[in-house]
Amino acid sequence: MMMRRSQGVGVTDPRRGLRFALIVGLVFMALSVGGRGLAQAQGSWGFGSDIGFWAGTVNDTVFALSLQADYYVDPAFSFGPMMLLAPTGDLTEIAFAGVARYHFRVGLFNIVPFAGIGFVHADLERGSGPGRVDSNDTSHFIPLGISLEYQLARRLALASTLMVNLHDLTLDPPVGNDRTSVALMFGMRFGP
Secondary structure, three states, rough: OOOOOOOOOOOHHHHHHHHHHHHHHHHEEEHHHHHHHHHHOOOEEEEEEEEEEEEEOEEEEEEEEEEEEEEEEEOEEEEEEEEEEEOOOEEEEEEEEEEEOOOOOEEEEEEEEEEEEEEEEEEEEEOOOOHHHEEEEEEEEEEEEEEEEEEOOOOEEEEEEEEEEEEEEEOOOOEEEEEEEEEEEEEEEEEO
């Protein structure tokens, strides 16, 4: 004698199990991120430093340094000054901006989109003799970017940052205008 299963009993839909696992995972992640965020001190300072490359400048790709300070109004929001500096070669370029950052915390990772406004100064001295270039200009500076941070310890993280910079530097011919640049930086974050 053969037994028949009634429809819907004993038959599982694999998509239903996947949805359930996804919902449980998201709830667990939200609880762990929320608990960690509450433990962070509000009203305290964090600092960061980076080293990397600044591409698309009037002198092509240059070595760059970055320093930043963050005042945490909330565990997920900070603002503060940022400096980007290209100190070597024919080009000396320095940028300062006030930057706002939003911190998405996902386990040991922090995803940090940011935007700011400030100013940039470029000084290019290239060559000698009649073809010598000696030009400088100052412009507005709007950095837009995202950082990915990996928490090594409670107050220490490794960071990788990709930043698009909007500005309008006008240098004497044959150099011309410089309106955008991109920076790729790697460094450390010391947080509250």
